[in-house]
Amino acid sequence: MIHSLFLVNSSGDIFLEKHWKSVVSRSVCDYFFEAQERASEPENVPPVIPTPHHYLISVLRHRIYFVAVIQSEVPPLFVIEFLHRVVDTFQDYFGLCTEAAIKDNVVVVYELLEEMLDNGFPLATESNILKELIKPPTILRTVVNTITGSTNVGEQLPTGQLSVVPWRRTGVKYTNNEAYFDVVEEIDAIIDKSGSTITAEIQGVIDACVKLTGMPDLTLSFMNPRLLDDVSFHPCVRFKRWEAERILSFIPPDGNFRLLSYHVSSQNLVAIPVYVKHNITFREGSSQGRFELTLGPKQTMGKAVESVLVSSQLPRGVLNANLNASQGTYTFDPVTKLLTWDVGKINPQKLPSLKGSMSLQAGASKPDENPTIIIQFKIQQMAISGLKVNRLDMYGEKYKPFKGIKYMTKAGKFQVRT
């Protein structure tokens, strides 16, 4: 299984290594660096690189490459999924997973890695178990540790590893018992030049933050469960119950977790909440190009479209852009040719627009590609698919918890071709 792990930062330095079996020399990463050099973009490094004696499987997260070294046949997704789990754990522990954060917490990092893999095979990857074994660093604890010389290793025996519900700690206590659920839907769409939809689909997740005392057993039911076409669950969800009754029944993990992710069936027409009018032209022989962009809301069911951000990768020939934004601010990076326009909230009475000219390299011929426009936005208090939670019930505990459900719609991979 996994032999070693190397962490490589964006400038190509190995800043952390961990070996679970025998030591694999750092030089094995040279093959990785070679592949990195060959790839034009950081994300184009192939995830699996064969070398004469090993195989390197890497993932790129937060501009850090996590390079795992393996020696024999193992499903590549097994390693990739595990590496992502490692990153998620770091994020969970340190707030963010940057090189600085890892270096600051190097002891905890090694402790975590040691517990997560045993002889290269995953051992404890549930965040609840890990947190029992190794306490996440807090400022107070760090200070105390520095003074007293103690570490973050848990004082209690990690009984979670033994329980039938490994994702939940035992003996959880809260004074305020609360359970919050966020239904977040993302619209992935490709809109073509004329404004018609080429493909659009809705992907949703239900993220939960559950802080309940004891061993609560929750059930969550929907008004319209038929909308959910394809679902994937946190291991805590009882699959049989879902199959039979379309009800989510589960003993929740403690804290934040993703309960469910789903895909809304493709038969339903997807409402596209914004439209874009654009006119981007380059004229042959002239060193000027026109740029016009107008955004407007549509099918938003009366909700406001907020946090709108437009970005577009302009052709290489563009030297500069002189634009005028009716609302918000725009920036153009002349090196990467990336145009971003932070629009903010769309006011239906006064539609935001960005107009002006682009200057092109003198003498260069007209670029034959038109840029793609990528749009991000948020709509609060609405799930665009119309999914509604019916009720949330708790069994197994006596107290009355505080329950809350929030809906939100976001743009996923939302692209407009011009």
Add this chain to the structure above:
Amino acid sequence: MSSGSGFGDEKGGSSSVGEPEYGHDPASGGIFSSDYKRHDDLKEMLDSNKDSLKLEAMKRIVADPNQLIRASALRVLSSIRVTIIVPIMMLAIKEAASDMSPYVRKTAAHAIPKLYSLDPEQKDQLIEVIEKLLADKTTLVAGSVVMAFEEVCPERIDLIHKNYRKLCNLLIDVEEWGQVVIINMLTRYARTQFLNPNVNVKSDLIKSNPLGEKAFYGSDDEEGKEEKAEAAALAKRKPYVMDPDHRLLLRNTKPLLQSRNAAVVMAVAQLYFHLAPKAEVGVIAKALVRLMRSHSEVQYVVLQNVATMTIKRRGMFEPYLKSFYIRSTDPTQIKILKLEVLTNLANETNISTILREFQTYIKSMDKDFVAATIQAIGRCATNIGEVRDTCLNGLVQLLSNRDELVVAESVVVIKKLLQMQPEQHSDIIKHMAKLTDNIQVPMARASILWLIGEYCEHVPKIAPDVLRKMAKTFTNEEDIVKLQIINLAAKLYLTNSKQTKLLTQYVLNLAKYDQNYDIRDRARFIRQLIVPTDKSGALSKYAKKLFLALKPAPVLESPFKDRDHFQLGSLSHLLNAKAGGYQELPDWPETAPDPSVRNVEVPEWTKCSSREKRKEKKVEKPFYSDSEEESGPTESADSESDSASGSGSGSESEESGSGSESEESREESESEQEDKEDEEDKRKKKKKTDRGKVKAPAVESPERFFFIFSRFRFLILEVQRLASDSCSLRTSCRRWHKKTIAPSGSVKTYELLHRITGEGLGVEYCFSRQPFSPDAHMVAVQIMFTNNTNAETKNLHVEDPKLQSGMRIKEFPEIELLPPGEMVTVVMGIDFCDSTQAANFQLCTHIRKFFVSIQPPVGELMMPVFMTENEFKKEQGQLMGMNEISEKLTLGEKCQNEHGIVQRVTSAANVSRVPCGSDKECRFAGKTVSSGILVLVTVATKEERAAQLTVNCEKMVIGTMLVKDILQALTQ
């Protein structure tokens, strides 16, 4: 550590470097010795810590009332990677495997691969532990033990039978990583045990399996039924009925498609792809499409697998066509894979939408992607006849694109398309002829020239003119273009010699003095062929036929074609090459093996399985029991082999059976079973007393110990790392190294005395390849005595050795008593003086004497030497000429890969592998035991299965014999 001294003192002369024990290597001894001193303290610390820790750990494993401590202690112990603790580890694992806590048993399962990698000779004993743990009924253990099974003995599929149904039923509750391993293993298992569910449909499957699709969308309609009936009639077999166990597997894995873990989803998907009836495979498409929302690395792997699947089962993914549309923000490698999938999915109905998409892609800024798109258009055009003209027109339009790469790629693709129907497209050829003025990309120029040459009769006026222009620029062209110019000239000369004779001469003359020998060669060849001279051979008559033969159109096919012979989702599939340790997916059996092997009836079962196990042993490994015996004279091994020979064979498995039975009740109420086994009893009592003094722990709390152990594991790893880095632990490392290379279980056993001639006393011997500690110049020979009589045999000893001059023998201590049915193993040392002459001696019992002789194979006269690549090359350089023997050979079927070669060579001769930068060569080094003469072996592999074996050795006799032996091993 002293056990490593056998390697140490080879040439006494090297003592000048100070530390004779470590200075075995004349070249670098000095460096190591100083290093060694530097890390002296480290080593000492490790040694002392280890011993006390080991004891402490051992004590805890057996005695601690807290399961977490027991588990932790085992984890510490198994993480110490030093061979001397192998027996202790073995004991600890066996102990823990029957622990009452499932968590400790899980830890035991985790420890198995660790011990196996430390000492592969423990395999047989470990398999027993695995067998026991496989019978475990808890979800916690299932994943870990299957992982151990896959690492240690993936070939022992017979161990799964009894546990198959249980594994299927537990699967959903096993932790996710275990699920992946179990599903992959069960896929392989099912392929050996069940019948192909698609066997009747196969005859209908021509390309895009219309039947399969029908059945998927509506199997109830009349048409579907008819077709099915037809298919069945066609196949003329008895109707296929799915084994209920096969169905069980499919049913129990299906919910896991909903897992949040991409690896689990992929594992189920591949299981369905390889095992499910066609009509049911469709369910995986949705789940795989969902994974496409995940991280780009996950997408990459999933798309690779989808690409393979779409070739065999296109219908499955057609409804999700739009999910594979490409976004400008996708990384290039993802774009190209999506393109591959889109191309595979293209058919008459959706081609127009796909082509419209492709049109957008061609405008992309990512030029690699554009090139791939053009290739994809070409493939669509060849596969779907209706759109060929549309595609061709589109591509021709691209010829006026501003980007040269786009144009070049289009030219290459157009060339391929035109080859299919050249007659109708002379205007396109004309158009392309004009392009030669502008296009600079060599591949495109070459393609155009080839086209013009090939179809010069369609463009009779333009072709000579193109040649004229090319002749002008000949010297500045790239090599591939030059070759095509010569080609064009030749073809024109043959069809239109009047106009082009001089031009051709000119081109050929230019080529004659080219710098590239390929071009000079080609020019010479073509001149001989086409220009009629009085000397020209018989071939020139056929020149026209040769050059203008009708060439078959190229087939543009997916690079993912036929990849499905690798198990999907595996690393080997992704790389399209066999990765080390890959387990081949077996073909379906013709007739189903007996399904009753999976029946589990508790009392029947224990007997049956042990009987079967024994049968298995006999069939597969004739030396099984011997190697078990030699592997280590630990108490447990002895007692088990005892029972194996006698009638008590059931006892061991019975024990395990009862163990697994009672384990649930154990956890619940302890008082019930106080009176069970005495061992258990003891522990219970201790537990009780412990519990008696509730809050007064003896010295330290369990928490404290847990803490200590987790710290120590960490420390050990770090210390070992440092130590092995700096070679201060060199001896132990080397031992370890050697051990891993020695092929497990392949130690050959020879007969010394047959039990009939020995009147009931059977004697066998083998070369254990361990250093013989009393005298390092002797070869250790392990001798196994079996008393098959009913009477005791006494005073076994060696007498009256008859040896060649110089040969010496170190007898084994006299065996005073060998009871009937017993077996005993001793080691004797023989100094063969580096010759293969037999050592003759008499074997005496209290009543008889037998004349016996031991003749060593040449490969056993040596022992491994550890050296670096550079040292190897240096030494090899000094052993050239007479001392070098090489032989060409054709590798046998089973040793075509590196692993196979290494295994064959190391089993033929006791040598160790030398690290090597090139993957075409395997190098091995050893030295003779008696006089320490170096023996260097090199196996260089070439194309196909050819290889060259080179042996460098000062003693030619040894060299020659070794070459013979290795040759035989490699060619088998």
